Amino acid sequence: MDWFSIGMDGITLVSFSILHIRFSCRLSGKPWKLWYVVLYFVLLYGILAVSFLLSLNPLFSIVGEILALGGMNRLAFKNRPEVSWTAALLAVYVTQTSFGMINSLEAVLIPVNLRGIGLYGAIVLSLLVFILVSERMSRVILRFVSMDDEAYRPYIRILILSVLFFSAAEFYIIETAYSHVPLKIEPGKQLVLLSLQALGLIALLCTLYAYERTCSDVKAQAVLSSLTQAAKAQKTYVEQARMRYENTMAFRHDIKNHVCVLEGLLQAGQTEAARAYLKKMGSQAARLSFPCQTDNPVVDILLGEKLELARLNNIAAEVSLILPKSWGVDDFDLCVMIANAMDNAIYACLAVKEKPSLCVTGESQGDFYRIQFENTCMPGPMPPVGTGLSNIKAAAEKYQGAMLTEKEGSYFRLNILLNTGGTNLS
Numbered sequence: 001m002d003w004f005s006i007g008m009d010g011i012t013l014v015s016f017s018i019l020h021i022r023f024s025c026r027l028s029g030k031p032w033k034l035w036y037v038v039l040y041f042v043l044l045y046g047i048l049a050v051s052f053l054l055s056l057n058p059l060f061s062i063v064g065e066i067l068a069l070g071g072m073n074r075l076a077f078k079n080r081p082e083v084s085w086t087a088a089l090l091a092v093y094v095t096q097t098s099f100g101m102i103n104s105l106e107a108v109l110i111p112v113n114l115r116g117i118g119l120y121g122a123i124v125l126s127l128l129v130f131i132l133v134s135e136r137m138s139r140v141i142l143r144f145v146s147m148d149d150e151a152y153r154p155y156i157r158i159l160i161l162s163v164l165f166f167s168a169a170e171f172y173i174i175e176t177a178y179s180h181v182p183l184k185i186e187p188g189k190q191l192v193l194l195s196l197q198a199l200g201l202i203a204l205l206c207t208l209y210a211y212e213r214t215c216s217d218v219k220a221q222a223v224l225s226s227l228t229q230a231a232k233a234q235k236t237y238v239e240q241a242r243m244r245y246e247n248t249m250a251f252r253h254d255i256k257n258h259v260c261v262l263e264g265l266l267q268a269g270q271t272e273a274a275r276a277y278l279k280k281m282g283s284q285a286a287r288l289s290f291p292c293q294t295d296n297p298v299v300d301i302l303l304g305e306k307l308e309l310a311r312l313n314n315i316a317a318e319v320s321l322i323l324p325k326s327w328g329v330d331d332f333d334l335c336v337m338i339a340n341a342m343d344n345a346i347y348a349c350l351a352v353k354e355k356p357s358l359c360v361t362g363e364s365q366g367d368f369y370r371i372q373f374e375n376t377c378m379p380g381p382m383p384p385v386g387t388g389l390s391n392i393k394a395a396a397e398k399y400q401g402a403m404l405t406e407k408e409g410s411y412f413r414l415n416i417l418l419n420t421g422g423t424n425l426s
Contacts, residue, residue, distance in 0.1 A: 101198065
């Protein structure tokens with residue numbers, strides 16, 4: 001083996017390392033770092049060295065490559081197991097398929113008697129084309145699938161099995177076509193091999209597209225179901241607000257009569273009767289009032305219901321929230337955000353054994369109004385984004401706002417920023 005071959009092998013190994021790490025980071029949404037590439041390069045070099053020294057089957061190198069990249073995803077990137085192995089399988093498949101397709105093109109296009117500078121140039125060009133094809137294939141695959149959403153998790157095993165099948169087929173083609181036959185295969189057979197690998201890639205892309213569409217449809221159905229339930233709940237809140245308003249108006253209409261009765265009792269010297277009558281009036285007024293006043297009757301009813309649920313579960317709850325009276329935010333969207341936030345907070349508090357609590361506050365921040373939900377929760381990593389948080393985010397972005405989450409020890413905070421458009425919140 002000459003120095004040129006050694007150098008090309010080293011460059012190829014570096015290319016594999018960079019392509020695999022970049023693909024895994026993009027797929028999982030993690031930033032890539034140089035030391036990731038260096039560590040993975042060392043692992044690949046060790047696997048190839050052991051395989052060469054012990055004259056092992058090439059399958060050992062492929063499996064070792066997948067295990068090393070999967071391990072990097074789990075330990076270095078902190079990805080979930082299903083994301084780690086999917087990223088590893090897809091990354092290795094991309095480079096193996098690109099390698100096999102370039103091999104077929106080399107066999108067809110490079111003359112057998114080519115020697116010297118011409119041969120070296122053709123090999124370098126082949127390596128550059130390999131890198132370019134691998135990069136483009138990676139970008140195409142990343143357009144079809146993402147691993148940063150919970151909606152993809154139920155179907156990840158189906159994708160892993162599909163990628164395993166395509167990877168096994170590609171390995172079989174490379175192993176049988178380039179390891180146990182003469183170097184020069186008839187051009188017609190090489191074109192057949194190239195076509196098979198291209199069809200395998202197309203089939204994988206179709207599988208990924210179907211996978212992505214299925215997950216998107218399931219996610220859309222979940223969101224639609226949640227919004228449908230929220231819509232029914234909001235209609236109930238609106239109806240209750242209307243009834244409470246009508247009862248309040250009736251009470252205010254009768255207040256003069258109540259005052260006349262009290263005046264008559266006091267003039268007659270019936271102090272105890274007047275006190276009892278006044279107590280009844282207080283009870284009736286209390287039934288018409290809300291446990292919290294936000295200047296929005298629909299939100300008041302919603303929060304009253306959630307606070308009662310918190311009280312029944314021994315959760316200390318506090319609300320300090322005054323909403324602007326006119327700011328362009330529809331009551332339906334507002335209730336979607338607040339209802340989902342309160343449900344998540346109460347659910348998290350139920351898992352806390354000692355002093356569960358939640359607090360809702362609001363304040364103006366420039367052209368934005370911030371609603372913060374803070375609740376106790378179990379220690380651990382940040383919980384995944386579920387349907388509830390997705391609904392909150394979608395509703396906030398509808399008003400040029402944003403949703404921010406943070407976790408500090410045993411406390412979780414959810415901030416909803418809504419664009420007030422310069423509305424005076426005082």
